[in-house]
Amino acid sequence: MNKLKLLLLSSCFTAFSSQAVTVIVHPSNADALDKKAVKKIFLGKTKKFPNGDEAIPIDLKSGQLRGDFLKAVVGKSESQFKAYWSKLVFTGKGQAPRSVDSEAEIVDLISKNPNLIGYVSDGAVNDSVKSVGQF
Known part of the structure; x- marks a missing residue:
């Protein structure tokens, strides 16, 4: 019974530990992208933004935010993505x-390249980039 309680408690903490992921682009780029468009870019299924401009994804090497992004937007675990x-x-x-x-x-x-797309936590967004979606 204690193991079950511990498992349930750890599940609750895991569920609350994920953070919102903000997808960002250069300010001159699209105003919004849906999850499907971002997923296609990060999986290499499209190399263009909806407006036809080249889209180059930038990924974090590791960390909780990367795991949250891959799970929420790409629909894969880090090992599946790799x-x-x-x-x-x-x-x-x-x-x-x-x-x-x-x-x-x-x-x-x-902020220096209008063809790039990436993701950050909400607190990392500043005036040099534009948020196009939060997932």
């Missing part, structure tokens, strides 16, 4: 998103 891209890269059918170390780096890169 396996998905490993297969595409091995078969020559794609190139995995560039990975960076921090949210600050994502914001900096996107």
Whole structure:
């Protein structure tokens, strides 16, 4: 019985530990993107924004936010996402998103390049980038 209580309690904490993920682009880019469009970009199924401009995804190397983004938007765990891209890269059918170390780096890169798309926590968004969706 105690094990069951502990399991239920840990499940509650896990459910509340995820954070909202904000998808960002350069200010000159689209005003909004739905989850399906973002998912297609991060899975390499499309290389363009809805307006036809090139879309280049930027990913975090690791961390809770990355896991939350992959689960909420892409619909894959970190290991599933890695396996998905490993297969595409091995078969020559794609190139995995560039990975960076921090949210600050994502914001900096996107503020300088209108073709980039990435994700950060809500608190990392500033005037140099534009939020196009929160998931």
